[in-house]
Amino acid sequence: AGIYTYLPLGLRVIRKVEQIIREEMNRAGSQELLMPIASPAELWRETGRWNFYGKELIRFKDRHEREFCLGPTHEEVITDLFRREVRSYRQMPLNFYQIQTKFRDEIRPRFGLMRGREFIMKDAYSFDQDEASARLSYQKMYDAYHRIFTRCGLTFRAVEADTGLIGGSSSHEFMVLAETGENTIVYSDAGTYAANVEQAEVLPPTETDTEALRPLHTVQTPRCRTVEEVTRFLNVSPAHLVKTLLYSTGTDTVAVLIRGDHEANAVKIQRLLLATNLELASPTVVEQVTGAPVGFAGPVGLKHIRIIADHAVNALRNAVVGGNQNDTHYVDANWGRDFQVEQFADLRSACAGDPSPRKDGGTLKTTKGIEVGHVFMLGTKYSETMKAFFLDRHGKECLAVMGCYGIGVGRTAASAIEQNHDAKGIIWPFPIAPFHVHLLPLTQSAQTTQVATQLYNELGAAGLEVLWDDRDERAGVKFNDADLMGAPFQVVVGDKGLAEGVVEVKTRKDGVKLKLPPAQVAAHLIRIRAS
RNA sequence: CGGGGCGUGGCGCAGCCCGGUAGCGUACUCGCUUGGGGUGCGAGUGGUCGGCCGUUCAAAUCGGCUCGCCCCGACCA
Numbered sequence: 001a002g003i004y005t006y007l008p009l010g011l012r013v014i015r016k017v018e019q020i021i022r023e024e025m026n027r028a029g030s031q032e033l034l035m036p037i038a039s040p041a042e043l044w045r046e047t048g049r050w051n052f053y054g055k056e057l058i059r060f061k062d063r064h065e066r067e068f069c070l071g072p073t074h075e076e077v078i079t080d081l082f083r084r085e086v087r088s089y090r091q092m093p094l095n096f097y098q099i100q101t102k103f104r105d106e107i108r109p110r111f112g113l114m115r116g117r118e119f120i121m122k123d124a125y126s127f128d129q130d131e132a133s134a135r136l137s138y139q140k141m142y143d144a145y146h147r148i149f150t151r152c153g154l155t156f157r158a159v160e161a162d163t164g165l166i167g168g169s170s171s172h173e174f175m176v177l178a179e180t181g182e183n184t185i186v187y188s189d190a191g192t193y194a195a196n197v198e199q200a201e202v203l204p205p206t207e208t209d210t211e212a213l214r215p216l217h218t219v220q221t222p223r224c225r226t227v228e229e230v231t232r233f234l235n236v237s238p239a240h241l242v243k244t245l246l247y248s249t250g251t252d253t254v255a256v257l258i259r260g261d262h263e264a265n266a267v268k269i270q271r272l273l274l275a276t277n278l279e280l281a282s283p284t285v286v287e288q289v290t291g292a293p294v295g296f297a298g299p300v301g302l303k304h305i306r307i308i309a310d311h312a313v314n315a316l317r318n319a320v321v322g323g324n325q326n327d328t329h330y331v332d333a334n335w336g337r338d339f340q341v342e343q344f345a346d347l348r349s350a351c352a353g354d355p356s357p358r359k360d361g362g363t364l365k366t367t368k369g370i371e372v373g374h375v376f377m378l379g380t381k382y383s384e385t386m387k388a389f390f391l392d393r394h395g396k397e398c399l400a401v402m403g404c405y406g407i408g409v410g411r412t413a414a415s416a417i418e419q420n421h422d423a424k425g426i427i428w429p430f431p432i433a434p435f436h437v438h439l440l441p442l443t444q445s446a447q448t449t450q451v452a453t454q455l456y457n458e459l460g461a462a463g464l465e466v467l468w469d470d471r472d473e474r475a476g477v478k479f480n481d482a483d484l485m486g487a488p489f490q491v492v493v494g495d496k497g498l499a500e501g502v503v504e505v506k507t508r509k510d511g512v513k514l515k516l517p518p519a520q521v522a523a524h525l526i527r528i529r530a531s
Numbered sequence: 532c533g534g535g536g537c538g539u540g541g542c543g544c545a546g547c548c549c550g551g552u553a554g555c556g557u558a559c560u561c562g563c564u565u566g567g568g569g570u571g572c573g574a575g576u577g578g579u580c581g582g583c584c585g586u587u588c589a590a591a592u593c594g595g596c597u598c599g600c601c602c603c604g605a606c607c608a
Contacts, residue, residue: 001600107532107605225608243607258607266606280606295608322608349606442567476568483568494567504567 002109002117009485012434013413014120018099020151020431021122021407028144030095030124035077037101041067043076047385052276053165058103070103073166075382075404078125082400083388089129092390092400093137097124099409111180113410114370120409127400129392131379134401138377141405145174145373148407152416153429154372159185160195161374162267166404168378174407175369176415185369186350190362197366198267200350201357204311211317214332216300222327225295227260230329234320237261241320242313242333244297246286249275253289257299257309257341259316262348272308272345290324298322299339300330307340310347372412378402426486427509430529435467437525438487442475442494451503451518452493459491462522464529483508489525493518 006014022032041059044050050057050069058070071077078096086094102121109117124141128134142158149156154176161173173196175185187194195201224230231238241260246253247269254273258264270278283294289305290297298321299307313319318332321339335341356362382388383400392398413432420427430436437459441452452468459466467487469478475494482490492504502515505524516524 108603110602227607245607247606260607262607264607269606278606280608283608286608290608293608297608474566474568474570476566476570479568481569492567496567 002106002115004113004116004118009434010413013416013428013432014409016432016434017152017409017412018120018122021099021148021409024144024148024151025097025122025124027147028095028140030097030126030141030144032098033096034098034100035071035074035081037071037103038068039071039074039077041069043080043386044069047076047382049076049165056104056106056165058105071100072102072104073121073404073406074098074123075125075166075378075402076386079382079386079388079400079402082127082383083386086127086388086390086400089390089392089398093126093128093133095124095126095137095141097122097405111182111414113414115182116410119411122407122409124405126403126405127383127388128403129390129398129401131401134377134379134403138375138403141375141403142172145375145405145407149174149176149372149412151431152412153420153431154412154416155419156372157185157187157194157369159187159369160193160199162196162199163376166374166376166378167381168376168404171374171376173369173371174373174375176372176412176419177367178370178415178418179368180418181368181370183369183371185367186352186354186364187367188356188358188360188362189365191356191358191360193356193358193360193362195350197349197351198265200364202311202346202348202350203355203357203359204344204346205315208315209317213334213337214318216330216332216334216338218323218328218330220327221296221323221329224327224329230320231260234329234331236320236331240316240318242299242309242316244299244302244322246281246289246297247273247278248281248285249273250277253281253285253305255289255297255299255302255305255307256347257307257313258348259310259312260320262310262312263351264310265347265349268345268347268349269308272343272347290322292322292324292326292328296322296324296326296328298324298330298333299335299341300324300333302339306342308343308345308347309335309341311344312348313341314344370411370415370418371408372415373405373407375405376403378404421486424480425484428486428488430488433465433486433488435485435487436464436489436529437466438482438485438490439466439468440475440478440482440490440492441468441470442478442492444472445495447498448493448495451498455491455493455503455518455521458522459525462526464522464525489528491521 099122106117109115126137128137156176158172158174161171163171184197186197186200224233227238238260242257245256286294321330321333323329352366354364380399388400389397417426441448456466456468490506497503503518505514
């Protein structure tokens with residue numbers, strides 16, 4: 001699963017995406033190089049990622065039992081290169097990129113090229129003297145990415161994102177907007193703010209409940225485990241329930257309180273706890289900690305465990321919480337009185353309807369996206385652990401300030417199909433189409449063969465890539481296959497048309513057909529291409 | 532890893548429950564036919580039923596083990 005052979009047409013598309021990336025990276029001042037795929041463990045141990053990267057890192061040993069991995073990304077390798085080769089600020093800023101097969105042993109590969117275990121990636125790395133210069137390098141890449149995805153014919157959006165396993169201070173993801181996307185994006189309907197939902201900041205509520213506190217009491221809630229079951233049974237709104245989620249960090253168990261209608265955000269929780277690992281506690285642990293089966297955990301009387309809560313819980317009065325006893329909940333629970341909270345923080349995911357965190361007066365909306373590119377401000381995370389120094393103009397040793405920038409090449413191609421297709425097949429954007437023109441002689445007659453040959457040569461000479469369907473198939477078969485493969489133009493050469501001295505030029509996107517004398521086809525297509 | 536499903540000509544599937552030596556569609560080959568949106572008719576080629584072990588006179592079918600693939604989940608208590 002997640003390992004594929006690229007067939008001829010698909011490979012042509014991949015190569016075109018790569019070429020666009022090369023042109024724009026070169027234009028932005030980045031230089032192409034090629035690093036090894038096999039990478040020695042010692043480099044990864046220096047940064048700690050030999051352990052931190054976990055099972056996604058494919059590891060192996062050579063005949064001498066030395067450990068290696070197949071590169072999932074190349075910060076370690078490029079930083080090693082930098083520290084060996086670069087001594088002076090006069091050699092900076094530097095930016096290198098490569099286009100190479102990457103290996104990540106994904107927990108679940110899916111959707112073909114969208115999430116493979118082996119995939120082609122463009123990765124780039126910048127080295128600057130200081131933060132200000134690094135921000136310029138970052139901006140150059142950000143702008144280059146806009147040009148790349150625009151040229152690939154994609155509708156996309158750059159959003160603020162989490163830095164995950166790569167790390168660093170800030171990052172943007174380039175998201176192709178598509179319903180089938182695995183990521184949820186939130187954006188302000190008033191300003192320019194947009195972010196991945198796992199990153200999007202949520203403002204604390206501005207108003208607090210003013211209800212008078214009622215006395216705490218318990219209620220029986222037989223077989224009501226989920227928020228939906230409990231709130232329906234008690235006839236209260238999910239916004240009046242506080243769910244208690246128990247997380248294991250590997251060393252510790254922590255209770256996280258989230259309002260019933262909100263979603264906990266593991267990335268934010270992990271960040272707050274400074275944990276390297278975070279997963280929901282197993283049912284066994286839940287029973288040990290709460291004394292009740294899963295579904296009845298609550299903060300009241302919960303001992304020997306850290307309790308943190310989302311801001312929204314702070315504003316609640318008289319809430320419903322789990323009873324730490326089978327089939328039991330508390331109603332009218334209040335923090336400070338009935339249970340203590342160590343810290344209130346932003347721990348939930350943003351959702352549609354939340355106010356924009358930029359205070360631009362807007363409200364957040366959500367949409368789905370496919371992550372095709374990601375740019376990171378790394379700061380000195382790697383130069384520090386790997387001692388990548390240079391001498392500045394005062395002769396002082398300084399750490400390089402880094403950035404890194406990735407594009408999923410196959411995923412970009414797949415996204416283009418996602419956004420450009422109809423019931424009959426693919427409609428390739430011209431710049432990445434495997435062929436520009438699909439040439440369809442409808443018969444094997446001497447006349448059509450002669451005109452097709454002439455067109456094939458002329459169009460080729462005009463710089464157009466032509467796929468000639470020379471099969472002895474019926475017209476319908478050729479038409480359907482041409483629509484499926486999705487070249488932007490089809491040129492149909494048939495005996496009927498030739499009797500009138502014309503061939504037919506069809507635009508795949510809108511289905512418009514135009515009759516032209518063969519001699520005018522090349523000029524016509526060149527004109528359309530220019531526009 | 533948890534849950535579910537599936538491995539049968541190249542591809543898509545039926546047969547399995549109820550054991551008797553493999554079938555349909557498509558693709559492919561040949562002949563005729565047709566010839567501007569997946570022609571029609573006819574004749575053919577091709578499968579040790581994922582693998583191993585077992586039960587049985589007899590296994591695609593029953594039992595055990597194993598390998599692989601697909602889907603959902605792994606973050607809502």
